[in-house]
Amino acid sequence: MQDQTEQTRERIEWVRKALAQGEDDCSLEALIAELHPADLAEIIDGLDEDAGVDFFGRIPPPLRAETLSEVDEEAWAGLLEGVDEQGIQALFGALELDDAADILAELSQDDAREILSRIEPEESREIAALMRYDEESAGGVMTTELVRVPARLTADEAIVALRHQGREVRDFHTIYVVDDSGNLLGTLGLQNLLVSDGEARVETIMSTDVVRVLPTVDQEEVARLFAKYNLVSIPVVDSDGRLLGRITVDDVIDIIEAETTEDIFRQSGVDEEEETFATPLEIFRSRAPWLLITLMTSGLGALVIAQFEDTIRRVAFIAVFMPVVAAMAGNTAVQATTVAVRRLALAKGHSGRPARSLLRELAAGFLIGGLISVLLGATAGVWQGSASAGLVVGGSMWAAMSLGATWGAAFPLLLDRLGFDPAVSSSVFLTTMTDMISFLLVLTSATYFLTRLL
């Protein structure tokens, strides 16, 4: 059997090549109809805007809505401009409500309002309601399409009810059980419904121990709940317990990926909103703030060095070792922080015995620092033909790495205690500190032993 993903990849490549060469025959059309909307979206994301609009127009209408929801959000406005009024109605009729709300939120207010005025009033109202929630909250991620049944029905009656409701709802695995005022009483998995006695009342077979969220809860917390409790969907309720909507696991995977990208971008100081094809000026706006912070923090290290200009003039070789010591102390600290942050995440705020973990890191830093300091100190000593040079370089390296390890382990604990999020992204403040410590250690010890180094 040929690997199916291999086959899909070949088909995508084939379509890409045909598009690039401007080939335009019916075999291309047939191939498009065979691809999954997610594959079609992948092709569009690789094209430039005009070619993307053109390609979107060739996708068979039944596949268009799902393809649209899968393409990169930067492309939405452009793709919709190429669709006529009738096409818009068909598209938004087929889109899931949460996807429709996400797409409209990316358009200009005027464009969004115009589209809302053209689609079915009830749907339009629901989409507008979804758009009022913060995009990164549970309310912003949920859809209002779900299957709900009254608690007093029997299992057989519930099956009839969901045969009616279920045709319009995609991917439901859970039925929500409500009372007459719409309050969520419990949930019923389809598998439980199927294996139950048909005469049993829904309220006797439903599960009442249901993890639920308010619409204001942050999407990251929603993702955490899915991961922790192995959920497939989660109901969203208002503060009175009334069922508002549900969030499904496919949205959660997208959330986790978006949050990871956000974290990586933040860590490098790139604005998370920076677009793939930003102009140089947009890039400037996105990245300059972080670089100015780097300028200030590295300036602090420079201030330290400036105090020792005279020492550097007299023992210039020390300038060769300064960046090495700073790099090693910095990396030691980042390693210790990475582990400490993970430990905090595992213990979920219950940090155990912080003193013990600090001592362990200090011991490890002392051990690794010892090995590397001997290597570097020997190099300095042999090069300069002076044991004192070796001792100054090796000794300050050892101290810098031991302090770096301890400081790196202590830093997230400190942030956590102060109520800040101890993310690894705080590493710039970490290395500012280790840079200053390193420069200070190397230069004060060189100044102190100055007469022996000359």
Next chain:
Amino acid sequence: MQDQTEQTRERIEWVRKALAQGEDDCSLEALIAELHPADLAEIIDGLDEDAGVDFFGRIPPPLRAETLSEVDEEAWAGLLEGVDEQGIQALFGALELDDAADILAELSQDDAREILSRIEPEESREIAALMRYDEESAGGVMTTELVRVPARLTADEAIVALRHQGREVRDFHTIYVVDDSGNLLGTLGLQNLLVSDGEARVETIMSTDVVRVLPTVDQEEVARLFAKYNLVSIPVVDSDGRLLGRITVDDVIDIIEAETTEDIFRQSGVDEEEETFATPLEIFRSRAPWLLITLMTSGLGALVIAQFEDTIRRVAFIAVFMPVVAAMAGNTAVQATTVAVRRLALAKGHSGRPARSLLRELAAGFLIGGLISVLLGATAGVWQGSASAGLVVGGSMWAAMSLGATWGAAFPLLLDRLGFDPAVSSSVFLTTMTDMISFLLVLTSATYFLTRLL
């Protein structure tokens, strides 16, 4: 309505406090029975080993299997040692087969074999078969517990069949349709089964366009397929198309989280296997290799500086600005790389117009570099009271940042072209290069203008 997660957190805190204070009354037992296994696992992960074993013993037997599968894998061996033979049989009878295989894989071979000999032969065989797959492959993640029906059944007959099979299978949302030799023909969602005519044959209502994987596929690729196609489960088939098992979305969320941790750890040069409570010697083994690489790469920068000892001796103030220029060029490069890596990931190997994106980064680097170089150059000029000092520092900064941006954007494209994975974690080789370029630019320009700087 009180937020439910708030309430859970309070309960967990209450249990933790009671345990820490050695309180031991029945209210604690009652509270334990009310918590979700994932919450119980969270409590165990926060305790030290002895207290964890003690607490595990107090969990009601029906909750133990799921709690065990949720605790951190480092704790498995310790917790199982505290369980008697009867308890082991009950535990492994209740565990899902993939979880059982994962747990046994963490024990010593002897312990695993002993446990396998004590549990039901059929289950034991299936677990042993799962253990043969690589832990991070589709085969290692899948479970063999699933619901399968022959294609020739009617919908009503299929419901009867799954009432029989379904009692032992947790969380199934999809029925797998097979032919008489066990080959996978298609899938049938429970929701489609429920809304179908009872007389319809399964083969006429099943979906045949099923994304499937071989057991040897890497778990990261499995996660990518779930994310791309919005899957809730995926069937695993052998090369003849025979159905072997299924992977469910809750495992995939765990995979994504594990891969993220792995990436973060790798990026800081911490071995991904480093345990939470590693001894200093284990920490040494996990982190020393990366620090030795850092030593070598930062040593290359030091070699550059060493060539200019004489310049530094004569214009020592230049040593103050070297680390600043290096830090700025390095961060500019890391920002450009982060964006380039994401662009590559979005385009999935279809890099579009690399030349255009390099030009855009060069322009942005030139723009941001210009602003920052004026700031830094002015500082240097005023401090040293010399326009030449300002020009040397500002000019080399500008060049270093422009080159850093271009090199940072080009680096992942180059790695990708050469067939390597262009992860952000390659940033150490990036900054080695920017350090060397920075030192070289600052020091050669200072040497060139030496007479004007004195």
